[in-house]
Amino acid sequence: MRPRLQVVFLGITSLLLYLFLTKISTEFNWGEGYADRPILTYLGIYFSLSLIFFTACFILSKQSNDRFIFWTMIVFGLLFRLAILPAQQIQEDDVYRYLWDGKVFANNINPFAYSPSEVHEFKELQIQNPETYYEVYNEKNERELEQLAELKWESTTSLKYLERVNHPSVPTIYPPMAQYVFRVVHFFQPDSILAMRVAFLVFDVLAFFFIIRILGKLRLNRNMSGVYFWCPLMIKETYNSTHLDIIGISFLCGSIYFLVNSRHTLATFFLALGFLGKLYPAILFPLYIQACFEHCKKSEGNSWRTPILNSLLFVGVIILGYVPFMGIGLQMFDGLKAYSLYWQSNDSIFACLLFLFKNLPGDLNNITFLSNSLPVFLSKLTVVCVLMGVLIWLLLKNTSLIKDPQTFLKQFFILMALVFLLSPIQNPWYLCWVVPFLCLFPNRVWILLTGLVGLYYLDFYFDYQEIQSWSQWIPWLEYLPFYVLLIWDMRNKNRVLEAGKNNEIP
Numbered sequence: 303m304r305p306r307l308q309v310v311f312l313g314i315t316s317l318l319l320y321l322f323l324t325k326i327s328t329e330f331n332w333g334e335g336y337a338d339r340p341i342l343t344y345l346g347i348y349f350s351l352s353l354i355f356f357t358a359c360f361i362l363s364k365q366s367n368d369r370f371i372f373w374t375m376i377v378f379g380l381l382f383r384l385a386i387l388p389a390q391q392i393q394e395d396d397v398y399r400y401l402w403d404g405k406v407f408a409n410n411i412n413p414f415a416y417s418p419s420e421v422h423e424f425k426e427l428q429i430q431n432p433e434t435y436y437e438v439y440n441e442k443n444e445r446e447l448e449q450l451a452e453l454k455w456e457s458t459t460s461l462k463y464l465e466r467v468n469h470p471s472v473p474t475i476y477p478p479m480a481q482y483v484f485r486v487v488h489f490f491q492p493d494s495i496l497a498m499r500v501a502f503l504v505f506d507v508l509a510f511f512f513i514i515r516i517l518g519k520l521r522l523n524r525n526m527s528g529v530y531f532w533c534p535l536m537i538k539e540t541y542n543s544t545h546l547d548i549i550g551i552s553f554l555c556g557s558i559y560f561l562v563n564s565r566h567t568l569a570t571f572f573l574a575l576g577f578l579g580k581l582y583p584a585i586l587f588p589l590y591i592q593a594c595f596e597h598c599k600k601s602e603g604n605s606w607r608t609p610i611l612n613s614l615l616f617v618g619v620i621i622l623g624y625v626p627f628m629g630i631g632l633q634m635f636d637g638l639k640a641y642s643l644y645w646q647s648n649d650s651i652f653a654c655l656l657f658l659f660k661n662l663p664g665d666l667n668n669i670t671f672l673s674n675s676l677p678v679f680l681s682k683l684t685v686v687c688v689l690m691g692v693l694i695w696l697l698l699k700n701t702s703l704i705k706d707p708q709t710f711l712k713q714f715f716i717l718m719a720l721v722f723l724l725s726p727i728q729n730p731w732y733l734c735w736v737v738p739f740l741c742l743f744p745n746r747v748w749i750l751l752t753g754l755v756g757l758y759y760l761d762f763y764f765d766y767q768e769i770q771s772w773s774q775w776i777p778w779l780e781y782l783p784f785y786v787l788l789i790w791d792m793r794n795k796n797r798v799l800e801a802g803k804n805n806e807i808p
Contacts, residue, residue, distance in 0.1 A: 305361050305364065305365050305368070305371060306368070306370055306371060306374070308357075308361055309358065309361060309362075309371050309374050309375065309378075310374060312354050312357060312358050312361075313374060313375075313377075313378035313381075314378075315354060316351055316354050316355075316378065316382060316532070317378065317381050317382060317385060319347050319350055319351050319354075320351070320382050320385040320386050320537070321385050322347060323344065323347050323348075323385075323386060323389060323392075323538075323542070324385060324386055324388060324389040326340050326343055326344060326347070327389040327390040327391075327392050327542070328390055330390055330391065330392050330393065331390070332391070332395070332466055333466075336766040337766045337767065339393075339762075339763075339766065341393070341759060341760070341762055341763040341766075342763060344392060344759065345756060345757075345759060345760065348534060348538065348753075348756045348759075349753060349756060351534040352534050352752065352753030352756065353753075355532055355533060355534055355749075355752075355753070356749060356750070356753070358375075358528060358532055359526075359528070359529055359532075359744060359749055362375065362523070362525040362526055362528045362529070363523065363525075363526060363744060365523075365525055366523035366524075366525060368525065371525055372524060372525050375525065375527075375528040375531060375532065376531065378532070379510075379528070379531035379532055382532070382537055383503060383506070383537060383541055386537060386538070386541045386542055387496065387499055387500075387503075387541055388496065389541075389542050391495070391542065391543065391544065392538075392542055392543070392759075393543075393759055393762050394542070394543035394544065394545070395466055395467075395468050396468065396543070396544070396545060396546070397495055397498055397543075397544035398463045398464070398466040398467045398468075399467045399468065399474060399476070400476070400480070400484050400487075400498055400544070400546060401463055401484070401487075401488070401492075401493055401494075401495070401498065402418065402463065402464055402467055403474050403476060403480075403481055403484045404481075404483075404484030404485050404486075404487050404488035404492075405453055405460070405488050405492060405493070406450065406453070407481050407482075407484060407485040407488075408485045408488040408489060408492075409449060409450075409453060411446050411449065411450065412626075412627055412629060412630055412634075413473075413474050413481055413484075413627075414473055414474055414627050414630060414633065414634040414635075414636070414637065415443075415446070415473070415630050415633065416446070416447065416450065416473065417470060417471050417472055417473045417637075418464055418467045418470040418471075419470045419471040420447065421447060421450045421451060421454055421464070422454075422470070424439070424444075424447045424451075425451070457493065459493045460492075460493055463493055469640075472636075472637050472640045472641075473633075473636050473637040474637050475637035475638045475640075475641045476546065477577075477578050477579065477580065477581065477623075478578045478623035478624055478626070478627065479549060479550070479553075479575055479578035479579040479623060480546050480549055480578075480579055480580070481627075483501055483546070483549055484498075486501065487501050495544060498544055499540075499541050499544055502540050502541070502544070502546070502548050502549070503541075505548045505549050505551075505552035506536075506540060506548050506552070508552045508555075508556070509530070509548065509551050509552040509555040509556075509738065510527060510530060510531050512552075512555035512556050512558070512559040513527045513530055513555055513738055513741050514527045515559050516555070516558055516559050516562060516741075516742070517741060517742070519559070519562050519563060519707075520562065520707055520708060520711075520742070522708075522742065526741045526742075526744055527741050529737070529740045529741045529744055529749065530737055530738055530740070530741050533737050533752055534752070534753070534756075535730060535731075535733060535734060535737065535752040535753075535755065535756070536548075536734055536737055538756075539730060539731035539734055540731075540734070543731060545731040545734075546579070546580070547580060547731050547732070547734050547735065548734070549579035549580070550576045550577075550578075550579030550580035550582065550583065550735075551576075551579075551734060551735060551737075551738065552576075552579075553572045553573070553575040553576035553579055553583075554572075554573070554576040554583050554586075554735070554738070555738050556572040556575075556576075557569045557570070557571075557572035557573040557575075557576060557583070557590075558711065558714070558738075560572060561590065561593060561703070562703070562707050562711070564597055564704075566590070566593065566594040566597060566608065566612060567608075567611075567612055567615065569590060570590055570594075570612040570613075570615050570616050571615060571619060573586065573587060573590060573616065574615070574616045574619035574620055574623075575619065577616075577620060578619070578620060578623040582718065582721055582735055585689065585693060585717050585718075585721060586714055586717060586718075587616060588693060588697055589693075589696065589697070589710075589713060589714065589717075590612070591609045591612065591613060592697060592700070593703040593710065594608055594609045594612055595609045596702060596703060596704060597703070597704065600704070643672075643673050643674060645726070645727055646726045646727060647726075647727045647728070647729060648727070648728045648729060648730075648758050648761075648776075648777060648780070649725065649726050649727065649728045649777065650723065650728060650777055650780075650781040650785075651685075651723055651724050652681055652685060652724060652725065652726040652728075653777065655680075655681040655684055655685070656677055656678060656681045659676070659677035659678075659680045659681055660677045662677075666680075681726070682726070685724040685725075685726075688720070688724060689717070689720060689721065689724065692716065692717065692720060693717065696713045696716070696717070699713075701713060708742065711739075711742060712742075712743055714739065715736070715739035715742070715743050718735050718736055718739065719736050719739075719748070721735070722735065722736060728755075728777075729758070730755040730756065730758050733751065733752060733755055736748060737752065740752075745791075746787075746791075747784060747787045747788045747791055750783070750784065750787065751781075751784045754779075754780045754781070754783060754784055755780055757776055757779050757780045758776065758780065760773075760776055760779075761773045761776050764776075
């Protein structure tokens, strides 16, 4: 079968699977029928889509100048998104917090100030324990909580969605750019999951546009943008799970586009917006400054002036983003503090580190440091040290963006991949931050991982069927094949390099 027909066939098959996914999503009703949810059927669909995706990636990599395939890939990518847009949430509920945050912010109340539980319980506290109530809340707090209680009861949908917010005792963790997006969505359509998804579609298409332009600038196969646009992980987690990562990913892609075009101020500005969308891109900032310094050395008399100004711009944009929320001081970071200190989910390397430190001689679990047990703290410290060590190593390599932009951008890929692999929280949607880089560096092992992480949802099935003891094996199923193949590929790559040095045939 010719490549064009193959792409059309794969596109039609995928579209039918996305429509089927939307159909079975009606059986995932919040708060009911957990044991009867068709999770295994969902996983069958997801892995079928992943197999089609892997095949499509192979075909796209071989067809670099075929405009028909390029536009066919775009049309089907949009159809996939439209097909899943009206689906019910499948095993995810973060969107309810987004909608509540947007409602709170749109009514000129700081979304970082109160947890949903406070809105539910403040009147009860006021009646049963007035002394504690007035120690905690002042007149302004009381007025705002009364307003939030009214918002809670303004419609049945508002009440229902607020009761579905997860971790209700924790204030929101989502940074300023996300809050602005939530507020805009509320302005157009309050309490609408569909409206939130449409907003995410705008960011998604914008990210795709930047990826195409980056590939064009680097003279790479622009059809490889399909690695992003056809990726089932991106589509499911953005349009069904409705996770906000696409906001930051879009700005990150924009910042890379401006960077490869030597527009360093715009690149820095977009990177700061990406940080305000989600904090991950901050680790890349030193490399941006390094690239800016290299550019200025070649074109300006004072090579430090622009890097310093861009550093101030980066910090300034972040501060301006937080200004509307600063009235409550450090309380603004209470939710983020709880997230960073106590949450752990679906992790691989971090779980191994924790196991190692827990089994050191001595009773380390009874020792606490910075609100964590000593093994947890040491595991987090190790992660930070590894990330900083790799970052310093990359900076010392002093790779030139001007002379070798692909190798320079591969450093971004390495760092973002490590951020995911070392994190104590490896939710599938966090891997979405790596997917744009797979368009530039289509590593088969990482493309495989976008499918394997779907096994995360198997944990819900085991929980609902009351066989929780099986859940401990899920990360092994997800990550062991990935790490084995990654080591295998790295070993073979080293053999090829050694053979090249010795003029041998590997």
